[in-house]
Amino acid sequence: MDQKIINTFAIQHEPMEVFNLTEQDERAYLEQILQKLEWALHHADQAAKQFTKAFRQNEEYLYDQRSGMDDADRVSAGQSFKRMASEGESTVAAKRRMRKLLESPYFGRIDFTPTTETFVGAKREGRSEPLPIYIGVHSFADGMKGTYLIYDWRAPVSSMFYDFELGDAWYETAGGIVKGVIGLRRQYRIRRGKMEYMIENDINIQDDVLQKELSQSSDDKMKNIVATIQRDQNVIIRNESSPVLIIQGVAGSGKTSIAIHRIAFLLYRFRDTMSSGDILIISPNKVFADYISNVLPELGEAQIPELGMEEFANDLLDHKFKFHTFLEQVFSIIHYPPDSYREDEGFMERVRFKSSAELVGQLNRYLVHLENHLFVAHDLVVGRTRVPAAFIQEQFKSLHRVPLLSRLPMVIKEVELHVKSSVKRKLSGAEKSHLYKSLSGAMGNVNLLELYSKFYDWLGRKDLFRMDHNVLEYTDVFPLIYCKIRLVGMQPYQHVKHLVVDEMQDYTPVQYAVLARLFHCKKTILGDASQAVNPHSASTAEEIHQVFPQADIVKLFRSYRSTYEITRFTQGIIANPDLVAVERHGPEPEVKGFQRSIDEEEEIKQLVTRFRSLRDEASRVVGSSGHQSLAIICKTPQQAKAMSKLLHGPGVFLLTEESTSFRAGVVITTVPLAKGLEFDEVLVPFVSADQYQTDLDKRLLYIACTRALHYLTVTFTKERSRFLALTGIPI
DSSP, rough: OOHHHHHHTTSOOOOSHHHHHHHHHHHHHHHHHHHHHHHHHHHHHHHHHHHHHHHHHHHHHHHTTTGGHHHHHHHHHHHHHHHHHHHHHHHHHHHHHHHHHHOOSSEEEEEEEEEEEEEETEEOOOOOOOOEEEEESSSSEEEETOOOOEETTTTTTGHHHEEEEEEEEEEEEEEEEEEEEEEEEEEEEHHHHHHEEEEEETTTTTHHHHHOOOOOOOOSSSOTTTTOOOHHHHHHOOOOOOOSSEEEEESSSSSSHHHHHHHHHHHHHHTTTGGGGEEEEEESHHHHHHTTTTTTHTTTTOOOOOHHHHHHHHHTTTTTOOOOOHHHHHHHHHOOOTGGGGGGTTHHHHHHHHHHHHHHHHHHHHHHHHHHHHHOOOOOOEEEEEOOOOHHHHHHEEEEEEEOOOOOHHHHHHHHHHHHHHHHHHOOOHHHHHHHHHHHHHSSSSSSSHHHHHHHHHOOOOOOOOOEEEEHHHHHHHHHHHHHHTTTTTOTTTTOSEEEOOOOOGHHHHHHHHHHOOOSSSEEEOOGGGGSHHHHHHHHHHHHHHHHOOOOOEOEEEEOOHHHHHHHHHHHSSOTTTTOOOEEEEEOOOEESSSSSSHHHHOOOOOOOOHHHHHHHHTTSOOOOOOOOEEEEEESSHHHHHHHHHHSTTTTOOOTTTTTOOOSSEEEEEHHHHOOOOOEEEEEEOOOOTTOSSHHHHHHHHHHHHEEEEEEEEESSSSOOOHTTTTTOOO
């Protein structure tokens, strides 16, 4: 598509006084569009075949002529092949877009009558005819007439569909503001080329369609939301200016989906200067990365690189250190205090301190201390030449822009040059060796890990560093990386033009300090303070803003995921007075108590059997949208493994820290791994008084329950957790 035409609106789009007035007209028009798409796809196939044939012919020709080619010919041939490969990739991408459009060509329409156009402050009268604008996942033009039949949802003109109801409207182009009036709004659901419904001219059109979409069952991958983007979400998605955008949203507010659609918009808007490979997502785990992996390809963009925070840390430390994972730390906190409490009574104190902003401040002061005291020069004699300590110290200080542990080779070189100029000859091997050993001694022969561990000696809190069997605690990983950046130096990730950080609430100030130093690009950071599984992490937008003072903060309070009844239930666990629940109704959550654990387990078996039966029955009904996923969300890995053994069978999947993919069905997992995911039905077992009693337990229960779309069941044995009493559900 010609980006300039789309950005300045469809001057080539033919206005019509009467255009598809009735639903019958719309269905007939859909058939016309599908025929044009089929025709375009056929011609694209033919072009691809011709291209492939020409490419092979060129290969054969060049192979036959290779002996007579000089360097200039080879360079020219290489450039020709690159151009052909690029054209081939474009053809394949166009075919992929057309196949996607054949499934669902468009989802919305507005009829827009321009009244005035403003170009750099100068007004001119616009056209008065209504212009029908059909909006889909991709743009599509009539190849014969050169007119646009469908507009990409990211095009400037399409923004009016999300931002305005009937009446006055406007959109922004590179040339200025285009004003006008929307006289008609329609929304469609088209699947497999068939129109399932059409909604027209209702001021609540978005709410009606949203209700229909939210009532659908979950899938094994996150879905795109282009048909139901809300006005406040659209503002975030189309934000081009914020250097750092922090999105803090309640559970089910669509944070992650908004962030991914924002990336798709930026790739569209800046396609000349940014590609998918220029963006990086830091995601909580591989399962979540797999769950969101379908959205960008659905929107016509290539998948973007993704890194877990632990992979990122391993890369930064050159895989030289073993360390516990974040989830191991989380489950240690959940189990705290352990049975062997006396063996590790300082664990929570170490987590608290290293998760605080105080740590970063103290590390900075320690690094200043090292700058002033680590290198202690002495007079040096090389042969008959005396090098004063003051000269050596001055050389060291002059390199203040070079990381501390990277200065020594430079100082050695300067001292060697000084001696050579004095004795008017080259230094012998023995003299060089003596010089090196002497100056290395001035540095103390220390390494990175040793300097980091000495930080706690300097602090007077030697007890805050513990390393068992050469394995670092997770809370030491990013402080160590921060020290490496400052003491050894690391090149920033210059190739990354936009960084996305999900689950922001679980990262600490020192982790954000590392990200700030290594990524100088724009950033989108998102999360929910109520879903932190590290009780001492930098959980709020305001705390993260202290690291990125240039950031803009957006807060989302409207929750779309769960039914009104489930949301009301979860509000009893952790209340947020600002939360607004979508009025989509369903059955009340069930809380079931038992006197024996064996009875609780039997009830869980029956719930799973009932889910499977209903799912199998729905699968036999054409067009049915029966529930596809049931999650059993446990507090600990031990509970999840025991549940997996209890329910072992086809269609039952255990998600662990080692899992790399997400599948629908009966999913057994733990709360930290369920974050970011959603399921048709959720069962939270073993919510007894002895299992859920701390503030962290309350947060874990909240996270587990907010994963449910349609049905929620909570079970316990003997005495229920006190947090269930707050929900108002009778037992």
